[in-house]
Amino acid sequence: MFRLSQDIGIDLGTANVLVYVRGKGIIMREPSVVAVYIPTRKIKEVGEKAREMLGRTPVNIAAVRPMVDGVIADYTTTQQMLEYIFHKVCGAKRVFKPRVLIAVPSGVTSVEKRAVKQAALAAGAREAWTIEEAKAAAIGAGLPIKEPGGNMVVDIGGGTTDIAVLSLDGIVLSRSIRIGGMKLDEVIMRHVRTQYNLAIGDRTAEEIKITIGSATNLEQEIGMEVRGRDLISGLPQTIEVSSQEIRECMVEPISQIVSRVKNVLEKTPPELASDIIERGIILTGGTAMLRGLDRLIAEATQVPTRVANDPLSCVAIGTGKYLEEHRDVPEEFHYAA
The missing domain is CATH 3.30.420.40 (ATPase, nucleotide binding domain)
Known part of the structure; x- marks a missing residue:
């Protein structure tokens, strides 16, 4: 009804x-x-x-x-x-x-x-x-943003990354950078084209990112077969790519996200910064599920970082x-x- x-x-x-x-x-x-x-x-x-x-x-x-x-x-x-x-x-x-x-x-x-x-x-x-x-991401992640205390959320979507410090139901400080999951897909496509002379599409690049992509070293590196069109012969071809080379090709955009997070923390008022150190940084958005991204941000900022429950839906x-x-x-x- x-x-x-x-x-x-x-x-x-x-x-x-x-x-x-x-x-x-x-x-x-x-x-x-x-x-x-x-x-x-x-x-x-x-x-x-x-x-x-x-x-x-x-x-x-x-x-x-x-x-x-x-x-x-x-x-x-x-x-x-x-x-x-x-x-x-x-x-x-x-x-x-x-x-x-x-x-x-x-x-x-x-x-x-x-x-x-x-x-x-x-x-x-x-x-x-x-x-x-x-x-919206902070509310969806269940952060107590109505209270007089600092909360920090990093929402990493497909097209943008939004970083914000919230308190008393409002945004105290925020920054947005037009880098997200689709930018990672782009650098993967560029890497495969440059390194192997192989053209792949958006969906294949996303599959590579989800299957073997990571922001930090894995305990055991993995690989996967990738199919595409050979740029020289024009014929279909299959190659093998490793998690290590995919991680290395994604370093630049991921580093920009981490750098912007650090920049927001540096400009956060001291009282709110102390709250964030205690409560930690919350990651939301589909790209937050990239392996090791929370650990990389935690190491770079010295602030506990965790991925929200169901980050894609926050x-x-x-x-x-x-x-x-x-x-x-x-x-x-x-x-x-």
Whole structure:
């Protein structure tokens, strides 16, 4: 039964989109990929089915990621994706339009934030507002951000890494860097192309990262077979890559993330810094699950670091908890047609 007060929280990420409905929890978890017919711009598939089409489409179909680095890169396709989400979540014959809370990176501009809100309204939302991903991630990870004490969260998503220190239900200090899981995929593809003259796609690079990728040395190094197209002969070829070489090729982007975390800690007020040393740093986001990343950050900062439970869902859960606690959204977050 549709409720007048139905509210939806959305983690509209570069790699994945997660949807939380008040009172129901997370009901949708799909890749942020849309397949469209080029002549008409109509949607063919959204989510996992569209992701399977990446690099495999005929000339009349395009499989695209409408979000890049956490912001809208293709407004029309993003609007269509949101329309699909509302249709799937609320049903085709919805009487009342939903209210929507969307998580955005802390580094987005006011123009980029307004574009997200307007896309949601154009897609059929009654009201739309945004929340910073770092705050949503902290709420979703269960951090006591309402208390007068320092909490530090590092949300490492597909397109961006958001680092924030929170206290008394607000962000004291935050930084955002446009490096995430997809940047790691890019450097893996570049390494395989340069080292082996082999062209591989996004999905293969992601599989390599998940299967053998790591941020620190493994007790026992592992390897895997990789299939791609030989750049010299043009024929399919299979090679073997090791966890050590994949770790080494990812050093630069991972080092930038660690450096930014240290920079935020250096600028944190002393009282809050002492709280963070006691409570530790919490990692959220899908890329937080990279082997050894928590250990690398802990060694670099000398602060205990751990990965949140279900890090991929923390932002979406945080938007949902915010909706549960704030039936009337604060005016500063509000935006309506």
